[in-house]
Amino acid sequence: MTTLKGVPGVLAVLVAVLVGVAVAPGAASAADRDGGCDSGEFCYYYNSNQAGSVSDFTDSLDDYGTTQPSCYDFKGAGNGKGLCVKNNAASVWNRTSKTVRVYFNSNFAGASQDFAAGAKGNLNATLKNNNASHELLSGPTGCSTDGTNSKLPSTILVYRVSLGRVDRVDFKTYVKNVLPNEWVTSWPNASLEAGAVAVKSYGWYWALHSTRKTSGGQCYDVRDDTGDQVYRPSSAQASTSSAVDSTWSTRMTRSGNILQAHYCATTTACGGWVDGDWMSQYGSRDLANAGKNYQAILRYYYRDVTVS
Structure with a gap:
């Protein structure tokens, strides 16, 4: 996209000794780091x-x-x-x-x-x-996803272009580390929330539909640059993460399918896309400043969508 920029146990034994109570030694747990390879380790x-x-x-x-x-x-x-x-x-x-x-x-x-x-x-x-x-690792491995049009994927395959590798990233972590690189973090909450849903929807769509592979044959869902959405690990900010959290249960669909939600800086920059399939980032800011909530902003830009 176009971017904008262990002590309690010791105390218990000590107290027991002081008052004359016998304390039975605890059984070793299979989860102890004891130099044995136990089930679950x-x-x-x-x-x-x-x-x-x-x-x-x-x-x-x-x-x-x-x-x-x-x-x-x-x-x-x-x-x-x-x-x-x-x-x-x-x-x-x-x-x-x-x-x-x-x-x-x-x-x-x-x-x-x-x-x-x-x-x-x-x-x-x-x-x-x-x-x-x-x-x-939680969730799927390989090229598969556990997401559907009604269920968020647990992870997304991100092509780290400059590093030449593909990372499987927790999906919510991915969204939180994209939004501050695509939206201005000081913008009104409603704009950030609209952006959070758009970023999530775009990634969700490609997690379900991508068949792309790197030159080395690794499958991936999205690139980490402006070819898709700019993902930078450890870039999450409080304002944008709050917007992601507050809208995480929101799903944006068209005819029951997750929307491939495009966005860009202005209506001029977005001119190449079909009207009704993109959102102006600056426009989302202006609508938020005018008192619109994020649902209204999304419906203003994306035609025939259900925001549920």
Whole structure:
């Protein structure tokens, strides 16, 4: 688009001792980070083929740390015990119920490798001894979506053009990190809310309908630049995120189908699109200043839509 710019448990034991009450030791939990690969955990191994010391996790982690004693380390017996996990793992066993994605960089970034629920495997040549974060993925994997015309997709495939890769991004996170790059964040709430619905509707449409692929053959739903909508991770702002939250249950359809909602700065810039399929961003600001709510603004620009 055209852009505008653990202490309570210790206290309980202490109190019990002081008053003479016997405290039974707690049973070890399967979810403890104990160097054993239990059901429900994602486990790194120091050596290939699930050999050597184990480091077990029950959830996503965006940074393992690099030095002792603060890093996440290998806890199981065998080669590598006590070493930091970051950039030291060779194989995995995914005993969670979700696909787990291992990343080359911290903060879920860089090259990645997926391991399906229950899978054992070696890290590939890129990730072996170069593992910096991992993420338990919700929703679909591959090229599929779990969205329909009546159900929001949980994720969207975003082509990070300058980085040459495709990221699967939580859909609400995507919308929150697009809106401040497409709307002026200081504009009236009704304008931002209209923009939030348009941004969501555009992404939703392409999550359902895209058959596009990168030159390398990766499927994607939307680009992260003005070829679609400008997505910048960690760019969310309070005003625009509030607009997204307040309109998240709103659906904009035409004849029951999610609208491919276009928008641009002005009516002149939007002139190439069919009238009734686009919204003027500055116009949404002016209508909001005139007292129109976001539903009225959307109906003003998009013909024959149902805003529900």
